[in-house]
Amino acid sequence: MKKIFAMLLITCASSLAMAEAKIGSPAPDFSVVDATGKTHKLADYKGKYVVLEWYNKDCPYVRKHYDSKNMQKIQGDMTAKNIVWLSVISSAPGKQGHLAAADAVKNAQKEGSKASAILLDEKGAMGKAYGAKTTPHMYLIDPQGVLRYNGAIDSNDSADPKTIATSENYIVRAVASAEKGEKIAKETSKPYGCSVKY
């Protein structure tokens, strides 16, 4: 029985068509509760830049950016500039990286996360609407609600934190270009890391 159920799950997962958030088009709306129980909608952030970060505390590639404090530093720089940073956990209950609300709060404290909020997307609706494939997977939405960046956090898909210093950080570059009103040189890239555990 358990086996059949698992097989069904796998079949369901693989037949789920991934929606694709398109650069230059309005970003898909979402309505997701955060770790503190507050509901977040994209519409709430009209007029502000929004960065989405897919998160899984156990993924080695997430660890690369958190253990080195790289992610927290970027989060701090961004939120200081009044940019909204949303860390999204799309791991389903029972899957790697899943966190219940209380644990998510504790975990964020332990990580020293500087994110504006930790969104709990247990059912994966938001993740699938954006086509989030990996952790980390980064998106940038501009103040008009248009999607401006979709892809990896930086240019080196190594799991080695030593490579961070020599990599080009795509999300930092994207925000800088967008703020200056320039065209973003790299609007999409191939996200790297672990698969999102829907």
Add this chain to the structure above:
Amino acid sequence: MLFLARLFTALIMTYSCTSFAADTFHFPQGEVKLISSRTSWNENLKPSLGIHFRIKDHWHIYWKNSGDSGAAPKWNWSLTNAKITKEHWPLPERIPVEGLINFGYSNESLFVFDLEPEAKQNSVQASVHVEFLICKIECVPYFTELKTEIPYSAQRGPPSEVFSKFVYPASAPSSFSWVPQKLEGSTLKTVLNLSSQATPKNLEIFPEDGESFKASAPELIPEGNNFEINLALQDTSKTDFEGARFLLVTENADGKKQGYEISLQKTAPASLGFVVLWALLGGFILNFMPCVFPVLSIKVLSFLGPDKNAQSLRTSGLFYTLGVMMSFLILGGALMLLRAGGEQIGWGFQLQSPVIAAGISILFFWLGLNFLGTFEIGQSLTYLGAKKTSSDRAGSFLTGVLATVVATPCTAPFMGAALGASLAMPAASTLLVFAGLGLGMALPFFILAYFPKTIQYLPKPGAWMEKLKEFLAFPLFATVLWLLWVLSHQVTIASLLFLLGIYLFIALWIWTSRQVRNERWKQILLLLGFLFSFAVLVLMPQESVTSMKASQDEAWKTFSKESIAEDIAQGKAVFIDFTAAWCITCQVNKKLVLHTSEIQSAFTANAVQLYKADWTDKNPAITDALAGYGRNSLPLYVYYAAGSQKPQILPEILTKGIILELFNKEKEQ
């Protein structure tokens, strides 16, 4: 949770273990090993290094494009006394993981790195820092340092068997073409033409560029040897995909996988409209070919009788046109059927096959001689068409058919471009091109039938036709030259000379058949002789230039008295081939025996040191050596069995059996 904890412990251990370098690294999901393709290296045996993974069920590592998630393995080499010249990734698979698609390897895989060693007599030391990600659903990255050493040895070390276990991509043959057609939303429509591969089985496509293309399998719509391939785009802002690299994986008849590296080409093929227009023009020109013109002109003259009214003229014109077009369409259909059946026949000139290229060159040579007027052929057919002058519908239709039949030998030089282009297109387009050819050819007659006055503008048959015909022999001969050039890249000079020999035979045949004009059986005998010589060409062992060169470079050392003496002193088996380009027996022995893959592998298996003493140019050392064996002529084959100081002189005419016998004896002793 416990599992995760274990993974992490493993991970931490990996980090802490990196200073520890051995040739193997064990991790909870498997092991990775640094291996050499041979136990030793020397000038004649360049080694390769391999990073060999063996991992447990359900886990996988990644290809250079990892697909939707994951990351490719990375390596950082430090080598002493060698450099890496090339790296090879084995053929990957699509691995579905929870709704995502990854490209990678499960179970076992081997990444190969070709080496170019530097200082002779020294060993090659290699150390590599490897980072790889291994995933089931969860992923674990590992970092490790692997080390190995390949000693120098004049002795041939046994090859590592693992290296022959995996398949690596080759560059796609130049006959493969892949062109983008158009961009439709987030899909790039393309046409892939695999001309030389008869109906590829289980074609799979892997994009190297994961930023531009999605990892999901693209939609493939087969059309004979063509595929319409719809590539889903990852990056929809991109419009230029020229040079995007892909890996094609197909299976051969035995179900063994084959991989080809190919990139998207720049130029879209000539548009269909242009090709049809070209075909129309080509068909029109056909009318003025010596083979067709008489049919047309005599047919036209037959109209001009007093009892011809405009109506019956037009009907006649219409049916002639129908006849021509129908024949062309049937011809096109037959060609496509053959193509679909995997036959590489037709105007598409599958020049990848040397036999077909040779056959076409013979046909063109023969046609060229025909155009020059050295002999007449097809005249009787032409006049058969001319005799059918009745203006009834069936008659006109039949004239059209006949005109097409007699026109076909003349078609090739004119229609090559249009037909070639059409064969790379889907079936409907190919037929359209054939229809264009037919219409073009029928057009003058059709116009004449509808506007009889135009007949006065028609050039009169006359001497100019003969001149034109003779001149047209030269483009044909030029085509023959080009075909010979193509062949020179495919077959050995011996096969090429044989082909030229067939030309000589054809010329002789034409000359003789004039002598025996009225003796039909002699003519038939000559024709059979010609067919026989071509059959011999087809059946001759076709060893390709590249494989021969490769085996020569690899195995045969240049003659050196000292080096041979040393090998014999060390107790190695030695074979010396005294040869010269001008020695026909030597060449025959070389082609039929010594350089065949069977004998070559027998030599390798028995670790025979091979020496080639080339006496093509004067070489006193070789003259002396010959004298030493009591000879002053070629060929001479000398063999020293392993551990024996006594030379064995082999017969002048070698067979595979003679060579293989050498090793059998050795084993019995």
